[in-house]
Amino acid sequence: MTAWTDISGIKQRIAASSAEEVTASYLETIEKSRINGFTTVWDKALEVARGIDKDGNSGLLAGVPIAIKENISTTGLSTTCSSKILQGYVPPYDAHVIEKLKAAGAVILGKTNMDEFAMGTSTESSCYGPTLNPWDTGRVPGGSSGGSAAVVAAGEVPLSLGSDTGGSVRCPAAFCGVVGLKPTYGAVSRYGLISYANSLEQIGPMATTVTDIAILMDVIGGYDHRDSTSINRKNTYSDALKDDVKSLKIGVPEEYLGEGIDEAVEKAVWDAIGKYEDMGASWKKVSMPHTKYALASYYIIAMSEASSNLARFDGTRYGLRVEGDNWHIMASKTRAQGFGEEVKRRILLGTYALSAGYHDKYYLKALKVRTLVKQDFDRALSDVDVLMAPTMPTPAFKIGEKIDDPLSLYLTDVNTVPINLAGVPSISVPCGFADGMPVGLQIIGKPFDENTILRAAYSFEQNTDHHTKRPAEVA
Amino acid sequence: MITKEKVEHIGWLARIEIDEKEADTYAEKLNSVLDYFGQLDEVDTDGVEPTYHVMDVVNVFRKDEVRKSLPQEEVLANTEHRQEGNFKAPRIM
Numbered sequence: 338m339t340a341w342t343d344i345s346g347i348k349q350r351i352a353a354s355s356a357e358e359v360t361a362s363y364l365e366t367i368e369k370s371r372i373n374g375f376t377t378v379w380d381k382a383l384e385v386a387r388g389i390d391k392d393g394n395s396g397l398l399a400g401v402p403i404a405i406k407e408n409i410s411t412t413g414l415s416t417t418c419s420s421k422i423l424q425g426y427v428p429p430y431d432a433h434v435i436e437k438l439k440a441a442g443a444v445i446l447g448k449t450n451m452d453e454f455a456m457g458t459s460t461e462s463s464c465y466g467p468t469l470n471p472w473d474t475g476r477v478p479g480g481s482s483g484g485s486a487a488v489v490a491a492g493e494v495p496l497s498l499g500s501d502t503g504g505s506v507r508c509p510a511a512f513c514g515v516v517g518l519k520p521t522y523g524a525v526s527r528y529g530l531i532s533y534a535n536s537l538e539q540i541g542p543m544a545t546t547v548t549d550i551a552i553l554m555d556v557i558g559g560y561d562h563r564d565s566t567s568i569n570r571k572n573t574y575s576d577a578l579k580d581d582v583k584s585l586k587i588g589v590p591e592e593y594l595g596e597g598i599d600e601a602v603e604k605a606v607w608d609a610i611g612k613y614e615d616m617g618a619s620w621k622k623v624s625m626p627h628t629k630y631a632l633a634s635y636y637i638i639a640m641s642e643a644s645s646n647l648a649r650f651d652g653t654r655y656g657l658r659v660e661g662d663n664w665h666i667m668a669s670k671t672r673a674q675g676f677g678e679e680v681k682r683r684i685l686l687g688t689y690a691l692s693a694g695y696h697d698k699y700y701l702k703a704l705k706v707r708t709l710v711k712q713d714f715d716r717a718l719s720d721v722d723v724l725m726a727p728t729m730p731t732p733a734f735k736i737g738e739k740i741d742d743p744l745s746l747y748l749t750d751v752n753t754v755p756i757n758l759a760g761v762p763s764i765s766v767p768c769g770f771a772d773g774m775p776v777g778l779q780i781i782g783k784p785f786d787e788n789t790i791l792r793a794a795y796s797f798e799q800n801t802d803h804h805t806k807r808p809a810e811v812a
Numbered sequence: 813m814i815t816k817e818k819v820e821h822i823g824w825l826a827r828i829e830i831d832e833k834e835a836d837t838y839a840e841k842l843n844s845v846l847d848y849f850g851q852l853d854e855v856d857t858d859g860v861e862p863t864y865h866v867m868d869v870v871n872v873f874r875k876d877e878v879r880k881s882l883p884q885e886e887v888l889a890n891t892e893h894r895q896e897g898n899f900k901a902p903r904i905m
């Protein structure tokens with residue numbers, strides 16, 4: 338049994354046995370899984386672990402297993418975005434983050450399930466079927482990186498990577514009771530991440546502790562010339578791991594609480610803020626008046642960018658091809674059969690929002706509202722060090738509850754999408770339970786000030802036991 | 813308000829084949845989302861610049877030097893539709 342262990346625990350086990358044995362025990366756990374979190378288990382994982390044992394890699398993650406979301410390119414290992422249209426696609430190159438992980442000695446166990454093309458909040462739209470929440474298999478794990486969160490929560494792997502376009506790391510982290518970070522836009526290279534909405538998304542780490550998140554950021558963060566939005570800025574994330582919030586100023590945006598927020602979720606978040614006060618931090622309410630419009634702005638921008646980014650899936654170079662008399666018919670048939678319903682809806686809406694006559698009304702308007710949302714963050718964060726709010730308005734909902742009504746599903750992203758519009762960093766940490774399901778506290782910081790939110794999250798973890806709770810089945 | 817005909821036209825622009833029955837369903841679901849998007853009309857954005865991007869990066873230049881690229885075989889490995897080192901697709905016209 339491999340239940341919840343952190344990097345330091347795994348390193349001790351490797352020292353006492355071997356990387357091969359540790360990898361084998363995780364593979365055994367995955368074999369018995371009932372949550373459908375992994376889409377592919379890498380058949381070379383044991384070989385890589387044996388190589389680490391033999392060559393004595395001294396990297397930060399030497400011999401430590403990790404799982405990778407289906408939309409991050411891995412040489413020789415299927416990368417499909419959980420879509421029928423990319424069935425059979427095997428990338429000929431590694432994403433920047435994968436190169437970094439391999440150099441640090443990490444052992445990739447396999448790929449994890451997601452909402453098709455990262456468009457969703459529940460991991461139900463995957464062509465591989467839904468991933469189940471290990472806390473209650475009748476509920477969703479959140480999304481779109483639902484597989485990456487669920488396999489960590491279920492003890493099938495200690496670490497994973499997800500991607501966060503509008504909450505896709507933080508939402509499943511909250512729903513599954515693990516830690517997840519969305520870095521500042523530009524902090525982690527997107528090279529090799531299959532684009533959905535490129536001005537909004539970042540690759541982000543998931544783990545059971547804040548310490549492991551910082552270590553993983555030390556490995557995957559940093560400049561990469563192949564991503565033109567990568568920012569050249571050095572940072573040691575693990576320097577942030579100090580139990581000290583004595584002079585920390587917390588802002589609580591009133592628009593992120595109240596109407597639409599589950600009572601038990603709100604209570605867990607206020608209890609957490611009370612705990613920070615006990616630990617010596619101070620807090621005050623702040624106002625971010627354009628929050629209400631962030632959701633519409635986000636969806637218009639995300640769908641518009643998606644309609645352009647997903648144009649490459651046309652049956653010409655990889656994945657599914659449905660034959661037709663000319664190229665246009667071939668592409669139209671391939672895309673009709675290869676994309677799922679939600680992906681098609683978003684491409685159609687994005688195409689509409691960008692089309693002649695509607696561009697100014699929808700796309701340009703959304704970009705202007707984005708400016709106002711960003712100014713809300715600039716203003717609020719000029720006065721406080723961090724913002725705190727519930728990650729998700731409710732605990733994990735039931736499988737099937739929202740999937741047929743796109744708008745009701747979009748509304749669940751209300752507290753996560755503004756962060757992507759502003760490009761600021763945000764971490765979700767476990768802070769209690771509602772209806773027997775984990776609740777996430779979201780801690781939002783200034784651009785490139787990951788270290789302050791990591792320190793705040795680490796201090797909370799050192800003084801509470803929420804992060805030690807685990808699903809009964811994997812305890 | 814998106815009509816059924818409009819849905820079929822967008823489908824063509826996006827190269828997604830949509831049959832008549834589907835067009836009805838799409839029109840209904842797309843309109844409910846567009847209604848929601850309409851709330852942005854209330855926001856006063858006079859004189860506000862659009863944010864395409866949150867970072868101050870404008871253009872990133874590099875020297876025009878030949879770099880190593882992927883071998884042609886590997887690039888073509890994901891399709892059986894290839895010929896003489898090229899991707900092979902049906903005629904455009």
